[in-house]
Amino acid sequence: MDRVKEKVAIVTGAGSGLGRAEAVMLAKEGAKVAVTDINDASGMETVEIIRNAGGEAEYWHLDASEEKECKAVIDAVAEKFGKIDILVNNAGITGPDVTTEEITEEDWDRMFKINVKSVLFMTKHTIPYMRKNGKGSIVNTSSLSGIIGDTELTPYHATKGTIVIMSQKDAVQYAPEHIRVNCICPGTVMTPLVQGLLDDDPHYLDNDIKRYPIGYFGEPDDVAYAVLFLASDEGRFVTGTKLVIDGGYSAQ
Ligand SMILES: NC(=O)c1ccc[n+]([C@@H]2O[C@H](COP(=O)([O-])OP(=O)(O)OC[C@H]3O[C@@H](n4cnc5c(N)ncnc54)[C@H](O)[C@@H]3O)[C@@H](O)[C@H]2O)c1
Incomplete structure (x- = not known):
């Protein structure tokens, strides 16, 4: 129950999928959670889920790819909760499923703005608060696509790497x-992100499952538990690691 008791956490893109599961998990384990997203309705729904379970959370609208918004929200969270211990950089999109020959500069730049600059801006403006706090934990969301090559989602792979x-x-x-x-x-x-890929191609996952030795895909809580460990003081000797959560896919 108390693995991150009294800690203050910010989660980007916390209105859906992994971000929501991470925010709910951190709150369940005692953190005060700043739920942030560009989608206000779903972000506020995450806050409701947390409060209904007896946890503490507040919602802030935040496009994490906009530096000014990042700084303003981070300042507001620190003002409201008194400090920042945990930052989960989760917001991200898959972008166009194109090859290197097909990618446009516009799409490439947009992907780096949303997936990479968000991590930069959030980290940049949270570090001073963590320094003041004497410690902190930042968990960035890469992907299996950030450590292996594939034939799909070219700019997504590049941003996650x-x-x-x-x-x-x-x-x-x-x-x-x-x-x-x-x-x-x-x-x-x-998550809704993977559902979006399935909407584009109903057979998107048909072959994929065969590449998972464990025989099933992950659930949001499988990832949230990993984030909880890294965010908590249980992970005090763990830094600079990439924690792979993939049912053995990349072990082959
Ligand atoms: N689901 C997977 O299989 C999977 C695997 C590996 C990595 N990831 C990564 O995990 C993260 C979350 O994925 P998900 O599956 O939960 O996706 P999702 O689409 O369900 O949720 C993403 C959330 O981020 C928000 N968002 C999008 N752009 C934003 C922005 N600029 N600023 C703030 N919020 C923004 C969306 O509104 C949404 O609530 C992403 O970074 C994704 O790349 C997902």
Whole structure:
């Protein structure tokens, strides 16, 4: 119940899928959670879920790819809750499913703005609060697509690979200040994001499942438990790691 008791956490993209599961899990384990998203209705629904379960949460509208909004929301969260212990950089999109020959510069830039600059801006403006706090834990959301190649979602792979090295770089930089930076690399987890890919191609996952030795896809809580560990003091000696959550996919 109390694995992150009294800690203050910010989760981006917490209105859906993994972000919602992570926000709910952190609140269940005692954190005060700043739920942020671009979708106000779903973000507020996450807050309701947390409050109905007896947890503490507040909603802020936040497009995490906009630096000014990131700073304003981070300042407001620190003002409201008094400090920031945990940042979960979860917001992200899959973008166009195209090859390298097909990608446009516009789509490439948009993907890096949403998936990568969001991590940069949120980290940049949270670090001063964590420094003041004497420690902190940042969990960035990469993907299985960030550590292996594939024939799909070219810019998505590139952004998620970038997040791995950003996490390792920041881990080394901020470790002396006891600010830990890790990333998670989930395989396929059934969320609205994956449903969107299935809507585009109903056979999207037909062959995919054969590549999962464990025989099933992940559920949002499988990822939320990993985030909880990295966010909590149980992970105090863990920084710069990429925690792969993929049912053995990448072990082959
Ligand atoms: N579901 C999977 O299989 C899977 C696997 C590996 C990694 N991931 C990553 O996990 C993260 C969450 O994925 P999901 O499956 O829960 O997706 P999702 O689409 O269900 O949820 C994403 C949430 O992010 C929000 N969002 C989108 N752009 C935003 C922005 N600019 N600022 C703030 N919020 C924004 C959306 O409104 C939505 O609530 C993403 O970074 C994704 O790449 C997902």
